[in-house]
Amino acid sequence: MDILLILRALRKNKVGAILIGLQIALTLAIVCNSLSVIQQFVQRMQRPTGMDEANVFTLASAWIADPADLKAQIEGDLAALRAIPGVIDAISIVSFPLDGQAYNSGLSLKSDQRSPTAWAATYFSDEHGLNAFGFRLVAGRWFNADEVTLLRYYENKYPPTLVVTQALAQSLFPSGNALGQVVYINSQYARIVGILERAQTPNAANGGQPDRSVFLPMLPMNKSTQYVVRTRPGLQASVMHAAQDKLFAVDSHRIIQRVTPFLESRRNAYMLPRTIAIMLGVVSALLLAVTGFGVVGLTTYWVSQRRRQIGMRRALGARRVDILSYFHTENLLIVGVGCVLGIVLGLAINTLMAASMQLTRMSVAYVCIGALIVLVLCQLAVLWPALRAASISPAIATRGL
Amino acid sequence: MSGYYLKLAVGSLRRNVVITALMVAAVGVGIGASMTVYTVLHAMSGNPIPHKSDQLYAPQIDVWGPPTQETGTSQGVDYNLPSQLPYRDAVALLQAQRAPHQAVMYAVSQDISPPAGRAFRASGRATSRDFFALFDVPFRSGAVWDADAENKRENVVVLSAKLADRVFPDMDPLGKVISLSDRDYRIVGVAQTWAPMPRFYDLESGGLGDAEQFFIPFTTAIDRQIPSSGGENCQGVPTGGWEAHLNSDCAWIKFWAELPTTAQARDFKTFLVNYASEQRNLGRFHWPPRVELRNVTDLLIYNSVVPPAIRAIGYVADGFLAVCLVNAVGLLLAKFSSRAKELALRRALGASRGAIFGQCVTETLLIGFLGGVFGLALTAGGLAGLRALLAAANQQGLPVDRLASLSAEIIVITLFVAVAVTVGAGLYPTWRASRVQPAWQLKAQ
Numbered sequence: 001m002d003i004l005l006i007l008r009a010l011r012k013n014k015v016g017a018i019l020i021g022l023q024i025a026l027t028l029a030i031v032c033n034s035l036s037v038i039q040q041f042v043q044r045m046q047r048p049t050g051m052d053e054a055n056v057f058t059l060a061s062a063w064i065a066d067p068a069d070l071k072a073q074i075e076g077d078l079a080a081l082r083a084i085p086g087v088i089d090a091i092s093i094v095s096f097p098l099d100g101q102a103y104n105s106g107l108s109l110k111s112d113q114r115s116p117t118a119w120a121a122t123y124f125s126d127e128h129g130l131n132a133f134g135f136r137l138v139a140g141r142w143f144n145a146d147e148v149t150l151l152r153y154y155e156n157k158y159p160p161t162l163v164v165t166q167a168l169a170q171s172l173f174p175s176g177n178a179l180g181q182v183v184y185i186n187s188q189y190a191r192i193v194g195i196l197e198r199a200q201t202p203n204a205a206n207g208g209q210p211d212r213s214v215f216l217p218m219l220p221m222n223k224s225t226q227y228v229v230r231t232r233p234g235l236q237a238s239v240m241h242a243a244q245d246k247l248f249a250v251d252s253h254r255i256i257q258r259v260t261p262f263l264e265s266r267r268n269a270y271m272l273p274r275t276i277a278i279m280l281g282v283v284s285a286l287l288l289a290v291t292g293f294g295v296v297g298l299t300t301y302w303v304s305q306r307r308r309q310i311g312m313r314r315a316l317g318a319r320r321v322d323i324l325s326y327f328h329t330e331n332l333l334i335v336g337v338g339c340v341l342g343i344v345l346g347l348a349i350n351t352l353m354a355a356s357m358q359l360t361r362m363s364v365a366y367v368c369i370g371a372l373i374v375l376v377l378c379q380l381a382v383l384w385p386a387l388r389a390a391s392i393s394p395a396i397a398t399r400g401l
Numbered sequence: 402m403s404g405y406y407l408k409l410a411v412g413s414l415r416r417n418v419v420i421t422a423l424m425v426a427a428v429g430v431g432i433g434a435s436m437t438v439y440t441v442l443h444a445m446s447g448n449p450i451p452h453k454s455d456q457l458y459a460p461q462i463d464v465w466g467p468p469t470q471e472t473g474t475s476q477g478v479d480y481n482l483p484s485q486l487p488y489r490d491a492v493a494l495l496q497a498q499r500a501p502h503q504a505v506m507y508a509v510s511q512d513i514s515p516p517a518g519r520a521f522r523a524s525g526r527a528t529s530r531d532f533f534a535l536f537d538v539p540f541r542s543g544a545v546w547d548a549d550a551e552n553k554r555e556n557v558v559v560l561s562a563k564l565a566d567r568v569f570p571d572m573d574p575l576g577k578v579i580s581l582s583d584r585d586y587r588i589v590g591v592a593q594t595w596a597p598m599p600r601f602y603d604l605e606s607g608g609l610g611d612a613e614q615f616f617i618p619f620t621t622a623i624d625r626q627i628p629s630s631g632g633e634n635c636q637g638v639p640t641g642g643w644e645a646h647l648n649s650d651c652a653w654i655k656f657w658a659e660l661p662t663t664a665q666a667r668d669f670k671t672f673l674v675n676y677a678s679e680q681r682n683l684g685r686f687h688w689p690p691r692v693e694l695r696n697v698t699d700l701l702i703y704n705s706v707v708p709p710a711i712r713a714i715g716y717v718a719d720g721f722l723a724v725c726l727v728n729a730v731g732l733l734l735a736k737f738s739s740r741a742k743e744l745a746l747r748r749a750l751g752a753s754r755g756a757i758f759g760q761c762v763t764e765t766l767l768i769g770f771l772g773g774v775f776g777l778a779l780t781a782g783g784l785a786g787l788r789a790l791l792a793a794a795n796q797q798g799l800p801v802d803r804l805a806s807l808s809a810e811i812i813v814i815t816l817f818v819a820v821a822v823t824v825g826a827g828l829y830p831t832w833r834a835s836r837v838q839p840a841w842q843l844k845a846q
Binding site: 016019020023026062064065248252253254255256257267268271274275278279282283286287289290291293294296297298300301304305384 | 419420423424426427430431434512519520521522582583714717721724725727728729731732734735738739786787790791793794
């Protein structure tokens with residue numbers, strides 16, 4: 001196929017070729033960036049929290065009047081919850097993984113450090129916390145009942161033991177052996193008595209360090225509180241009902257809201273990345289479709305402009321296949337140039353996005369996949385007008401000038 | 402004549418079904434994407450109270466002075482003033498009575514113990530009685546409490562129709578008593594469902610949030626020490642009890658005044674400046690007096706209820722529409738050029754250039770309309786998709802179901818925009834088609 005011939009023909013139809021080329025560039029840039037973002041978001045959404053996600057639910061409770069003995073009320077609630085058949089354990093909490101409310105504490109190796117060695121999301125739990133969440137201990141132990149103190153609003157005197165996640169232990173003591181070490185949490189002395197395999201932070205869905213969490217043995221004392229309840233498999237729905245009935249039976253002068261299985265909380269936590277991923281997917285698909293339309297339109301227009309030339313070439317001996325391959329080659333040239341532009345544009349967009357959205361750079365694989373998709377799409381799109389061109393009768397050449 | 406053009410247009414579209422379908426699809430997809438985003442933008446940024454938005458003003462006073470950063474240098478005179486007022490300033494403005502209608506207010510949340518069934522939490526507003534006159538809130542039954550009840554700090558309440566129906570189904574609750582966080586309030590009125598979008602009178606508590614369920618007197622709420630559940634800005638961590646909070650410079654009260662004429666607005670602003678100067682003379686402020694008086698129209702722009710991310714998506718959607726239109730233009734060029742012979746024949750038979758132009762414009766119009774209908778279907782689908790994806794946000798205070806729904810206005814706008822942009826984009830191919838050379842085309846048979 002004579003490339004020069006094609007190029008000369010294109011030069012006469014610059015506007016259309018440039019428009020389609022630019023459109024292909026834009027489409028490729030957006031498609032490969034979208035693929036990369038979607039893949040990263042999907043990966044992010046599949047990370048485990050470290051707890052027994054399928055069997056945990058949370059609920060919020062608030063007493064309408066100020067309770068005379070808050071400690072007794074909360075302990076009464078917890079006793080009632082733990083007594084429900086099917087419940088493995090229950091605790092009172094301030095926050096839980098992926099709920100979006102992070103209380104961060106700075107941990108240091110020395111008491112006089114100016115800035116902390118590591119920041120961690122702070123969780124408060126009594127001795128039932130390990131079973132209530134379903135975390136896995138990889139070293140040491142969970143808290144004992146005698147270590148648990150009360151957490152009151154605005155009080156920040158912490159007990160001297162804490163449990164950390166593996167990720168946090170790693171960042172504090174990179175050489176290992178974090179168990180038993182002393183750290184200073186918000187300048188207060190404490191010893192690490194246990195290490196969990198994994199416990200995600202409340203803000204893990206929004207990027208940043210997802211696994212650095214520290215647990216303190218404190219029972220939250222608040223008129224408004226949240227409970228975490230873990231049930232045996234399959235019993236969650238019935239226990240969710242029973243729990244509300246039980247709590248109202250203990251004290252009916254209260255509000256109970258947001259009784260939510262953790263899996264639903266988890267889905268809600270990732271609502272934004274999921275929506276963005278789907279929107280990017282839809283936009284990419286639409287762009288590809290519209291680019292396809294454009295290729296069909298432009299090629300049809302060129303075919304109609306060159307009817308006589310095509311007829312004459314057929315009359316002079318060109319086969320149908322030659323006409324087909326002419327248009328496919330022409331399309332290939334335009335797509336090729338468009339793809340090169342698109343790769344440059346895509347990399348530029350990617351650099352911008354990686355900086356502002358906390359994502360990693362896209363790998364070459366997505367560029368190649370994107371280019372392949374665009375190429376196949378355009379070649380398919382040009383097929384229909386090219387077939388119509390190939391069926392132009394050579395007799396056109398004989399119909400006068 | 403246009404009936405004839407229409408017949409020609411329909412016939413021509415039917416003859417090239419594939420190209421027609423592609424054009425309608427191109428326009429429809431572009432319209433669908435951009436109108437989906439536009440619907441949300443439109444709902445977020447519409448004027449919620451168009452007949453009065455120029456007359457309702459919220460004053461701002463510089464109560465904190467110029468901010469100083471850790472390095473000790475100040476930021477100059479361009480810093481933002483707090484958007485709410487401290488308690489004592491709000492009350493002082495109210496008592497000065499410089500506006501025909503004025504109200505102080507803040508958001509509260511109370512636990513409702515219904516006569517039957519379980520207790521639940523509801524959000525409401527502590528406000529002075531002029532609230533309903535200021536914002537033209539309609540009543541279903543009863544009326545706002547009288548000035549006497551307000552001065553005596555009585556436990557009275559106006560319910561929203563929704564709350565009234567939930568707690569007192571099938572009866573008129575006027576005169577009955579409802580328990581709000583363990584206190585009994587006498588119901589004096591039931592307000593019609595009123596949920597302006599955005600909730601312009603308290604953007605700090607969520608401009609897109611849900612409507613209030615109840616209204617209690619401002620004086621009563623202060624007297625019972627009911628805390629604010631809305632936005633609050635303090636300089637430094639608040640310490641001390643309720644009294645200290647009332648005397649502090651924490652900005653948590655909203656003040657609204659109706660000033661029907663610009664002269665009144667000017668006078669009010671002068672009064673504000675005098676008030677701030679007076680506070681300076683009393684030793685409370687150590688900086689030159691600075692005040693702002695913005696009406697609802699200005700505030701909506703100043704506060705930009707629409708998050709920048711959504712605006713950016715809007716621009717992207719417009720760009721997408723442009724791309725789709727460029728494709729439609731290409732397809733139109735293809736279509737008209739393949740009918741050059743037919744058009745040339747008509748020219749040879751005596752049609753003027755304008756007649757050809759008119760015929761092609763009719764065709765473009767038809768495509769635009771069909772594309773608009775298709776785009777409308779896509780918009781409906783897109784909005785349904787958005788509602789499903791963001792369903793959880795409804796509980797988090799973002800009323801997605803109201804923001805992402807088709808209204809009659811949007812439908813009309815969609816069709817109009819589709820036709821307008823298609824005809825506009827099709828001007829070049831139409832012009833080229835009308836310039837067909839009859840002799841040239843007819844010779845090449």
